[in-house]
Amino acid sequence: MNGNPAMTETGREGAARLNWRGIMDKMGIVIVVLIISALFAVMDENFLTWSNMMNMLRQTAINAILAAGMTFVILTGGIDLSVGAIVALAGVSGVYFSQWMPALPAMLLGTLVGAAAGYVNGVLTAKTKLPAIIVTLGSMTYLRGIAYVVTGGYPLILNDGSFIKMGQGYLGPVPIPIVIMLLVYAVFFVILKYTVFGRNVYMIGGNSEAAFLTGIRVVPRMTWVYTISGICSGIAGVILSARLLSGQPNVGSGYELDAIAAVVLGGTSLAGGMGTIVGSLFGALFMGTLSNGLTLLSVPYYWQLIIKGIVIVLAIYIDRLRQRGARG
Amino acid sequence: MNPSEVLLLRNISKSFPGVKSLSGVHFELRKGEVHALVGENGAGKSTLMKIIGGIYSPDEGEIVYRGQPTKWSNPQQARASGISIIHQELKLAPSLSVAENVLMGTTLPRNRLGFIRWERMYERSRELLSSIGSDLDPKRKVGELSVAQQQIVEIARALSIQADVIIMDEPSATLTGKEIDRLFALIRLLKSRGVGIIYISHRMEEIFEISDRCTVLRDGQWIRTLETRETSDKELVRLMVGRDVSVLAGKREGELPSGREAPLLGVTGLSDGKRFWDVSLRLNAGEIVGIAGLVGSGRSEVLMTLFGATRAAKGDIRLEGEPVSLDSPRDAIRRGIALVPESRKEQALFLQMGVGENMSVLRLKDLSAAGWIRMKQKEALEQESRERLGVKTASLRNRIVNLSGGNQQKAILARWLSLSPRVLLLDEPTRGVDVGAKEEIYTIIREMAAEGLGLIVVSSDLPEVIGISDRVYVMRQGRLVAELQGGDIHEETIMMHATGGQVS
Structure with missing residues (x-):
């Protein structure tokens, strides 16, 4: 049997180990972030400055927001490969709408395009029972295609000053993308922990048949989960276009993998049913800190890719070890 | 050596x-x-x-x-x-x-x-x-x-x-x-x-x-x-x-409810079109009805259909005389039908979640306002469930995967009892459960019947079916082939009907 030795016999034994594991589940990635931050702080005096920290967090914000939505998807045992393509399409749409209307409705419409794309993913996944990886592999391709069709392949230039603020502005001393990131996480934390919907997400991911047999409406829940991921991608797309001063149909490729990596690094099991939203935030912070620190240390970008890749594999390996321990 | x-x-x-x-x-x-x-x-x-x-x-x-x-x-x-x-x-x-x-x-x-x-x-x-x-x-x-x-x-x-x-x-x-x-x-x-x-x-x-x-x-x-x-x-x-217990469930004493009025659950000519055909049965309030038969004879499938988990192709289901259509477990649950499924781990438990949440899952909706769970009330319910059924766990937050089979099963029973159902369908209620917990589960089943629930128990454990049921249906190859009552309920008769003649 594949159980952790202490987990199979009685509850008593399990309890003794659970505390330790509970702490590692929740704190593991936090400790890792602290350790690499300390390392970078020692190796480079510019690392711990306010401006570098804000810079690093701003660069992390997009991945972190994508990872927040991805957390819902992965908690249900699914995956969303289309987030990078939605980022591009939502950014392009937001900039496109801003030519005709004020910034706020344009940004909302851009986000809504993301939500719609996610909704379609959700309906297809839940109704056809096709694996999410297939459905979103498809949408990853056709959404990117739509983004190219909308722009004719060229970037759309963003001229609206308030729209640009979304990516480059500040709220007090804090860049707006960071504020949005923190807001998203605060809201999602509460949803996952204190709402029926949030708990149902864990239940569907933990055991979808049991969820069905306890009367949980799996199809609408799943649709919402993918819609949430779409909304996050939409927000991220709008922010990215504001930072780039243009809606570009070719941005965001590979973002889905960074988001998945952040979620898994944060301790969420790819098999579903197990994980936390705070973990994903720290997973994203870990990746952000890593590239920021390596850049400060003048590690060439190509080498950074190699290191990042190894980290992703390690993350999946750790996930497997965790599952071996937790599934009885 | x-x-x-x-x-x-x-x-x-x-x-x-x-x-x-x-x-x-x-x-x-x-x-x-x-x-x-x-x-x-x-x-x-x-x-x-x-x-x-x-x-x-x-x-x-x-x-x-x-x-x-x-x-x-x-x-x-x-x-x-x-x-x-x-x-x-x-x-x-x-x-x-x-x-x-x-x-x-x-x-x-x-x-x-x-x-x-x-x-x-x-x-x-x-x-x-x-x-x-x-x-x-x-x-x-x-x-x-x-x-x-x-x-x-x-x-x-x-x-x-x-x-x-x-x-x-x-x-x-x-x-x-x-x-x-x-x-x-x-x-x-x-x-x-x-x-x-x-x-x-x-x-x-x-x-x-x-x-x-x-x-x-x-x-x-x-x-x-x-x-x-x-x-x-x-x-x-x-x-x-380390103590004395009676191994087998003893017979319940007292009068059985008569079947004259409309039964609590009445099923006529039910088929799912694949695994069972033309099943007719009735269940009265306060009654424990066993369904015996070999594995694969269609017993579990009947329960799944009565619970709305698989659609009936044909047939009529009535609750207290009123025809109902059960298209999903949600329908069944809303009408007070509960199912403890055959396979705990695959069909019932949320293994990585806490014991408490596994018991309160059905009540989350009622315990919340506009989607927000009232945590205090939820914990109170979980505490009450745990005490009522004697679920042994160090903490309600303990993952249920760490509990013994018997305690897991009691938690599942607690889950359904939190809804006060009218009909409880039990599929292999004591599989993989140790002797002490078995006895407790039998006691719970009898108490529920005494409170007026109707229970259907599917079990491969013959002494269990015989010990606990007031009436026993026997299935063979997707059909109900016998209904046994009183003194007719014993192993030889059940096996004869279940196997189609050869007494094993």
Whole structure:
């Protein structure tokens, strides 16, 4: 049997180990972030400055927001490969709408395009029972295609000053993308922990048949989960276009993998049913800190890719070890 | 060492961080012996089994196998030296053929170029299967087989490596009637060939039918090894639990409700179009109705349809005389129908979630306002459920995967009782549950009936069906073939109807 030795016999034994594991589940990635931050702080005096920290967090914000939505998807045992393509399409749409209307409705419409794309993913996944990886592999391709069709392949230039603020502005001393990131996480934390919907997400991911047999409406829940991921991608797309001063149909490729990596690094099991939203935030912070620190240390970008890749594999390996321990 | 002993374990201890799981356990197995290993869940049977199978290595003590002190460093070594474990949850590759599964772990027949000789493979596995009285087609995919058939594949696999020691972990849990007889015939055949068999089971009558000796474990301690014919079920149970309990559910006293008014649940001509046809039954409030039959006879499917989990193709379901259509479990739940499904882990438990949440899941909606869960009320409900059913757990936040089978099952019962259902459908309510908890579950079932619930119990454990039911329906090959009442409810009649005439 594949159980952790202490987990199979009685509850008593399990309890003794659970505390330790509970702490590692929740704190593991936090400790890792602290350790690499300390390392970078020692190796480079510019690392711990306010401006570098804000810079690093701003660069992390997009991945972190994508990872927040991805957390819902992965908690249900699914995956969303289309987030990078939605980022591009939502950014392009937001900039496109801003030519005709004020910034706020344009940004909302851009986000809504993301939500719609996610909704379609959700309906297809839940109704056809096709694996999410297939459905979103498809949408990853056709959404990117739509983004190219909308722009004719060229970037759309963003001229609206308030729209640009979304990516480059500040709220007090804090860049707006960071504020949005923190807001998203605060809201999602509460949803996952204190709402029926949030708990149902864990239940569907933990055991979808049991969820069905306890009367949980799996199809609408799943649709919402993918819609949430779409909304996050939409927000991220709008922010990215504001930072780039243009809606570009070719941005965001590979973002889905960074988001998945952040979620898994944060301790969420790819098999579903197990994980936390705070973990994903720290997973994203870990990746952000890593590239920021390596850049400060003048590690060439190509080498950074190699290191990042190894980290992703390690993350999946750790996930497997965790599952071996937790599934009885 | 006595030369007839094939395996001897002396003073075995094994600890896991914080807890001692086995301490000073003795165990010996002779050639051609069936040695039953009994004890409640958590007594250390699985740990001992894993030590014998090379999955764990003991902290202390010595293993002597075929007269040689032995230390296996991994399960492959133990297997290669002739120790085969048939796990309760079968370890098969569902997408491969029967032949591949049977011969997995042996040297597959190959031609000179090293390619697989498929005809030879099918032939060899067919021989092994027919030696245990099975005519399974070696070309079929294992995933398409019933659980009972899959177990036969497991047993054939053990034979393929010519095991000296076979450990069977609750092999009969998913078998009934004929299949168990066939299993026992096979065990006797293996005995006559000198194979030593360690038989783990919760079912007393099987232990007395098949075993030569029994070893009782309790709380990781060796309690006693007895000659089976010199002991009794009462004594064994007493040794297992350390106190006296009545093994079998006793009959309920008092008047049964009459069936004159509209029954609580009335079913006419129900078919799902695939697994059962033309099933008509009734259930009165306060009544416990058993459904007996062999595995695969359509019992579970009837329950799944009554619960709305699979759609009825034909037929009429009435609750208190009023026709209802049950298109989903949600419909059924809303109308007060509850189902404790057959397979706890796959169909009922949220394994990684807390014990508390597993019990309160059905009430989350009621305990929330606009989607927000009122945590205080939720915890109060969980606390109440835990006390009402006596679920033993250190904390409600403990993951339910860490609980014993009996406590998991009580948590599932608590989940449904939190809704105050009118009809409770129970599919194998005590499978994989230890004797003490079984007794508690029977008590709960009877209390619920006394409170006016109607209960349908599907079980492969005949003494259970007989002991607990007021009335028993028997199914055979997807049809209800008999309804038994009062004095007609006994094993022979049930088996006669279930098997279609031959009394087993």
